[in-house]
Amino acid sequence: MNISNTMAFAINKQIAAEFSSAYLYLSMSSWFEKENWKGCAHWMVKQANEEIIHAMKFFHYVISRGGVVELLVLSKPKNTWVSLKDAFSEAYDHEVEVTKMINRLVTQAKKEDDTATESFLAWYIDEQVEEEESASKIVEKLEKIGDAKNGLFILDRGLGKRE
Numbered sequence: 001m002n003i004s005n006t007m008a009f010a011i012n013k014q015i016a017a018e019f020s021s022a023y024l025y026l027s028m029s030s031w032f033e034k035e036n037w038k039g040c041a042h043w044m045v046k047q048a049n050e051e052i053i054h055a056m057k058f059f060h061y062v063i064s065r066g067g068v069v070e071l072l073v074l075s076k077p078k079n080t081w082v083s084l085k086d087a088f089s090e091a092y093d094h095e096v097e098v099t100k101m102i103n104r105l106v107t108q109a110k111k112e113d114d115t116a117t118e119s120f121l122a123w124y125i126d127e128q129v130e131e132e133e134s135a136s137k138i139v140e141k142l143e144k145i146g147d148a149k150n151g152l153f154i155l156d157r158g159l160g161k162r163e
Contacts, residue, residue, distance in 0.1 A: 001065075007117055008067030010108050011058050016072040017101055018055035022048040024094060027077040028087050039160025040084060046162050047091070054127070061120055084152065085142040092135035099128040 003011075029044035062069050081087040102124045109117040138159070145151035 001114075001116070003062060003065035003067040003117065004112055004114070005067075007105075007108060007112060007114060008062050008065075009070075010105055011062050011067070011117075012070045012072060014101055014105060015055050015058045015062075015069065016074060017098060018051050018058065020074050020077070021094065021098060022051035022055070023074055024077040025051060025091065027079050028081070028091065031079060031081055031087065032084075037084060037156050039156035039158065040087075043159040043162045044091075054124070057123075061117075065116065084155075085139065088135060088138045088142060092132065092139050095128065095131045095135050099132060102128055 025044045025048035029041045029048065032038070032041035032044060059069055081090065102121060106118060106121050106125070109115075109121060138155075141155055142152075145155060
């Protein structure tokens with residue numbers, strides 16, 4: 001059974017959202033570099049790469065189900081933040097929004113009785129739990145650290161070790 005046009009269009013929007021996430025995280029990485037937070041910059045590049053992988057999984061899924069991939073226009077992300085906490089809080093909020101989008105895809109798949117897409121989306125549901133948790137934990141650490149420079153440097157160094 002081919003994917004419906006409605007489902008394919010919804011996934012095309014998700015592909016754009018995943019690439020937009022990568023754009024946002026690359027923009028954050030650039031700002032971190034400018035501010036000399038090399039570990040945070042490294043972490044965000046890794047995050048951007050993950051988002052590209054997510055987009056490409058959706059891309060290949062639509063094609064494998066006989067759908068048409070239509071690449072949508074991406075918006076320019078912002079490029080400055082007030083602080084590390086501000087940037088990571090925005091990353092967390094962004095992941096919460098992506099989770100909502102994935103959940104809407106699941107709702108659409110259920111509405112269409114499209115069990116193949118439901119099954120495919122299960123991986124993304126689990127992935128979003130990890131994505132939200134990861135960003136949330138960094139925000140929590142930044143809240144505890146406050147303005148303590150030594151704590152910020154230690155966190156930055158730790159984030160730079162992300163593989």
